Amino acid sequence: MATRSPTPNWRPIIERIGMSRHSALSTVRNLATTAPRSTAVQAVWLAIGSSLIGVAVALLVEARLGLAPYDVMASGLSRRGDLSLGQASWLIAAGLILMAVMLGRPPSRWGLAYVFLNGLAIDAASGILQHPSSIVLRIAFVPAGILVMAVGINVVLHSGTTGGPFELLVAAGEDRGVSALRVRYGLDFGVLLSGLALGGSIGPATVVYGALMGVTMFGVSQALADHRRGRTLRGQDNAHATQPALREQVSAPRHQRTQPAELSLSSASSHLAVQLDNRSDPSVQGQGT
Secondary structure (H helix, E strand, O other): OOOOOOOOOOHHHHHOOOOOOOHHHHHHHHHOOOOOOOHHHHHHHHHHHHHHHHHHHHHHHHHOOOOOHHHHHHHHHHHHHOOOHHHHHHHHHHHHHHHHHHOOOOOOHHHHHHHHHHHHHHHHHHHHOOOOOOHHHHHHHHHHHHHHHHHHHHHHHHOOOOOOHHHHHHHHHHHOOOOHHHHHHHHHHHHHHHHHHOOOOOOHHHHHHHHHHHHHHHHHHHHHHHHHHHHHHHHHHHHHHHHHHHHHHHHOOHHHOOOOHHHHHHHHHHHHHHHHHHHHOHHHHHHHO
């Protein structure tokens, strides 16, 4: 009897296709491990991650080869409404957040801060970066933008913050029994089609972004996790290496224990002072002769 070959699991591959900067947060959230941090530290890392995201969007804008799905809609809205790309992003996020609130998923302060900082960073970076005249540089801006975007999103995730509009809507869908993958693809295609209708910037970079963003995101996330795990293991090895020496020092008789560096230095200083006094004392010098 012939055995049936197992059905291939395509889900991990599908999950890595077509992630916008907002939907990526909900997709890679389960891979991010965060340590307890103060509010100030969280705010700093959120600002750094948002700044990187702003630079990434600006790189894709200046490449003029197409944008990511969410930014296709933002670019179309900015052209129709005479808005900056950051302002258009705020407007879209406001509508999505309002929808999430109606579905019982209000935003956190971090989610609002994330949206606000994203818009600021996009406009600031777009004002600094210049459109390259060389097609080679324009093409190079695309993978650079994807990589910087992946790093920025991972920094935001590892700060332990966010709760952006797509994350809220994905959670609202899961509350109603809809899979996160279906909600994410619905949102990504929804903003992409809306951007097309508005005349947004779409092109070959949009396709490249959709094909590579997920792979890059997971790769950066795994690299950060491996780095953190390596630091933990090195710390444990150092602690284990020092324990035998400490046990030997404690178990030795008191007169055999190694003197601390401060005591040894003090003893040497005292001995030198005695020698100098003896040399300056005539009676001691006379006894020596």
